[in-house]
Amino acid sequence: MLNLAKRLFQEEGGQGMAEYGLILALVALGLVLALGSMREGISNAYQSTADGLISP
Numbered sequence: 441m442l443n444l445a446k447r448l449f450q451e452e453g454g455q456g457m458a459e460y461g462l463i464l465a466l467v468a469l470g471l472v473l474a475l476g477s478m479r480e481g482i483s484n485a486y487q488s489t490a491d492g493l494i495s496p
Contacts, residue, residue: 475482
């Protein structure tokens with residue numbers, strides 16, 4: 441039983457996956473914040489493109 445407890449505390453295989461998960465979450469949060477701040481500009485670009493397609 442003691443050997444099992446030692447092995448559980450010494451294994452670090454899942455640590456790398458947790459770090460990648462945290463990095464991915466931070467990147468996703470950064471993208472959401474960046475796109476949220478550019479929302480009006482993106483909307484205006486799409487609207488001007490749509491207006492250009494409608495009127496000859």
